[in-house]
Amino acid sequence: MDTRHTSQPKAAGGLPGNESLDTPEQAEVRQLARQIVSRQSPDEKIRSHDEAHTFDHELYRGLGEAGLVGLGVDAASSAHPDARYQVAVVEELAAGPTSMAVCLIVQYMGVQLLTTLGTREQKEDVLAPLAGGAQRIAFALTEPDAGTDVAAAMRTRAERSDGRWVLSGTKTWISGPKVADHVIVVARTGPAEPSRVDGISLFVVPTTAPGLRIRELDTVGINSLDTCELVLDEVQVPETALLGAVGAGFRSLLATLNQERLNAAAAALGIAEGAFVLAVRYAGERHAFDRPVGAFQALQHRLVQSALRIESARGLLNRAADAAASGERADVLSAMAKLAASEAATEVTDQGMRILGGAGYSREFAMQRYFRDARLYTFAPLTDEMLKNYLGEQMLGLPRSF
Template sequence: MDFDFTEDQHALRDLVRKFVAREMPKDAVAQWDANGTFPSDLLDKMAEIGLMGASIPEEFGGTGGGVVEETIVLEELARHSSTVALAYGLDVSFGAVTIERHGSDSQKQEFLPQIAGGDVHFALSMTEPNGGTDILGAMKTKAVADGDDYVINGAKIWTTGVNIASWLFVVARTERDPAKLSRGLTVFLVPKDTPGISYRKIEKLGSKFLHSYEVSYDNVRVPKSAIVGEEGRGWHAIIDTLNNERIFVAAVCVGLGQGALDDAVQYAGERNAFGKPIGQFQAVQHPLADSLTEIELARLMTYKASWMQDQGQDCSLPASMAKYFASEAAFRTTDRGMRVLAGYGFAMEYNMQRYYRDIRQLIFAPITNEMGRNFIAQVGLGLPKSY
């Protein structure tokens, strides 16, 4: 087994690290977080150096990488800002992966070069107000055929990134089969400014400059060419995208946890008490050692899942395991970091409180860790379905 990156992957990681240090230092990220404003040119700058096309084939303007390359970029971005990493992931996961694997030839020709160039951005509008994880049972948004068009009516919640998106992936029910709820779902790619779409921002604890919204669809008319994949078989495209989504969120958690650990270790080396750095005390060393171990374990599982998806293997189990463990490891790491920094961890001028706030949502989004463990028990252990 070879656990090392290729030469090109090492170069990509170095490129992202230099970009992060230059374009999104932690003091700048803190200002974006305080102002609640996503930097309008940041994704454009990523596109200029090829990051937006890291997992897009060369024939469509990308650099020909895959999910492993996507994971490298996400982890390095998240070491300074999980919010920026999530914004990147919306484009490369929901956008590039969905269109490359399930889009029509015309959709690939239109959108993949634009994604690589940073010209279009995406948000996934799937979660229903009364649904959460129960996507199939709660789906009430409908799309009804009308001539050469479909008319969409319904409401979504927790549609993240509408403030920077130009297109929305909208999941709606085009028919209902009581015997199999996964049938009859269709994915539409809809311009955000289409008449009938309205949205309201949700105030959040974390990720404060990548906003989440309630979105309403009132007689939104779209052409049949807006369908991604096959009519009524959208669940198959969704599942494929969700596997990639879990890998990308796991990568974000690994990066976030590593960033919090970096800050905690730096503080432990600089802060003196009782005549010595606090990092010399076992009470500080041991929790930091726990975090280092857990983040490394999460990293290994995340890259295994990303490698499996690149190989065309079924990665649903390792992707779920990676998301579950990485988010919990990062959660514990930010908590330990707050304890190491003590009062300074509680001060807004330090970044630890931002890591502490931002990780909270990734425990229950995009899938709750409880549901993730249900899936792991069912698929990994062969136990009866519990939901």
């Protein structure tokens, strides 16, 4: 059974399909991503990398050479890349090689930060090879004792010494540093005044820097991209490693984190779509009591509910991406989109496991991988509960709950 996402849900189950809402330019980017995945990432290869916990360097190079890593990058400009193109690529990848979608989300964060904040030297030495797919970047924000409230509780520090910066601290749950050439490290450089988000700076650190130790963590999903702990033991970097202004790093992150929520929503939506296609196909092919199991009313209801979840999340994601691309406020819409998409991904993959039964429990089928990978987006980049808190305040005007 071919479980690749090259046949979109509309072909499998009557959904309108994501491309029906695309602009012509967005549709072109989506189709390019789909063609690359179809050519370079067949099902067996995805499963092989997932089982071996290895990164697909060939697929990444293909995406980079096609311009899909550095979408909209202009080294001479500080304009934000168009959000609509990024979500199209991430959605396509997530429906197949999901770990690569997670990798691209991190690369897009790096691209945006380097485009908007980078010096000419940083753009030439780091952004250009990153945008072309020749290099990769990681992003180190979360700490062992600080996740959602990392700005207030950050212990990683950077201090000036003899014309250099010296970084010390620990970061955890960092995606992709083992296959990255650089990591953007978020560290405190001054007091949290006048706000707790002040006094925090960004640094571009080579992953080969002396004193930087990387330890891979054993996770349940996203197996084809490493998740690691980073220990910075008096890591020395030159003054030119500073990205943006001293003390303004966290504020500079806010627009990037909003885009990360959009891309996270696209990833969760893609996972839901991939699982949905597989479930509908299986329901049409698997027979019991002399008819396809898809003829049973209870199973049809599960699939219809899955379709509703997917289409509702897609509508919110498209609205949020359009708002971001046009420069309008998109934080509330992106939070809603990420929440709706994560709920769609977990529900659709759960129903998919039930529909496939024993086949869903087998590693031969992709459903168990979708089921595992979808769980990431219930807590990353923010927990669903935290997003609900944020929406209660920002959308409903209720008192702050955290």
